[in-house]
Amino acid sequence: MSDIFQNVEPMVHESRISVPYHWWAGDTASRFFIDLRDSQKIMGTRCSKCSKTYVPPRKTCPTCFTPNDEWREVASQGTLISYTVVRRHQASLPKKPPIIYGLIQLEGADTAVLHIIDELKPEDVKIGMKVQAKFSSQRKGTMFDIEYFRPVH
């Protein structure tokens, strides 16, 4: 079938569009990021009906669809529930590979947060290990106010 390309001169038109976006974090996420930035606190929302604490916080419970307006602080330490090691570089990655991505269930939360795991070699990562948030010294109100999670020794 490859002879369909015989005598085809590929004519390519390059895009000159640049479409930058900015996103409003919104009511619930703003409160989370302000607490993270100003007090190094990790806050979740509590659904009393489901008895679940959500981090990231929700305005509405994803399970029962009732408003969640009770805020609760969770620990900055938790358990690694899954991970992967990204080996190949892509422009969209925040730093050079290998990067360990982890899903961390913080103590007091029922859902996991997604972040980078550092201060250990990729071959030493284990599901079930305890990790601790390392807060950034320059905090701007984003998820990178936690620089990464590191093993608890």
Added chain:
Amino acid sequence: MGKKRVAIVGTGQTFHKSHRPDVNGQELINEAVQRALLDADMTIQDIDAVVIGNMDHFEGINYVDCWSVDGSGGVMRPIIKLTTGGTTGSTLAIGGYHMIASGMFEKVLVIGWEKNSESDTTGAITTAFDPVWDRLVFAGAISGLAAEAQSYMAKYGATDKDGARVSVRDRKHACNNPHAQLRKEVTIEEVLASPMLADPIHLLDVCPRTDGACAVIMACEGVAERIAPQPDWIWATANRHTYSYLNDATYGELDSMADASKELFSKAGIKDPRKELDVIEMYQPYSFAGIIWIEDMGIAPRGKGAEYIWSGATDMGGELPINPSGGVIACNPIGATGLIRCAEAALQVMGKAEERQVPDVSLALSTGFGGCFWTDTILHGKNKPAF
């Protein structure tokens, strides 16, 4: 108000390639549409409405439904676009089914397409993730799947060799499918020796990027039988979208698959899918999904998916062949991929799958998957459904 019975009466696919520098998007779409019309022995004048879709941001064209009318045949016809990420193709099929089942239309042309070569796939896929919570730290489609595989391996002691066995199967099957992009057998050793992308996923465990299009023609009962000697009757559909943020998913099993297939089988009165299904065309973007998700479907018990794969049961000639087409690992024009699964299942039921035909197919399952752990399922039958 009862729903109408619906059948697939014709399908058409391009010969999918990594790049199609010889055609633009509209021309690519047209190839699939012309083949589907030819297959059903219809003309565009016979079509009442068009459903079309592709991935957001992949070609940078917003109003694909309008822009593509020259290729799709949508000029002066009702036409809508559906796009749901990786599940786009299967959602298109479900959308077309709903349009006819509702009694509003008799004959609908469903089109899924992608010119994957026209953009930065990883960049475009990253727009599927929440910009505030997920996107800053995470990127692309592979990492989430890798976390799923890691979790599963830790739970059940599976290895990357088990994943490789699935890749070997699909790549072998693809050699029977002239439409597949990659048609080359590989060995388990070659899969394991290919570069590690995100642990435990190797390059040969995952799908490629593909340019391609697929078109499917559906018709209502009373019309379908006059078009096709053996229509592919749609028995049921079910789908689930599970969460807002990546962190919410259950890793190591696919909740959306478990719930959707449970509903699908219960609608059709299927009690033992392993015995009752004859073939599955599964949207399986990477090898480990071939082990994990058949457990969610109830084909194999939890933790026993790999054993079932190693037994050869899902190979051609086995108890329940999976992906006779070679599946997604061999070919992945994303907006078309889910619809290709549906078309391939239809070919199996209609007895038109040529070299990749599984003998005597009465019931076939096709699925769709989206990068944020969504699932679509469609059940296809040789006989009319009982409802």
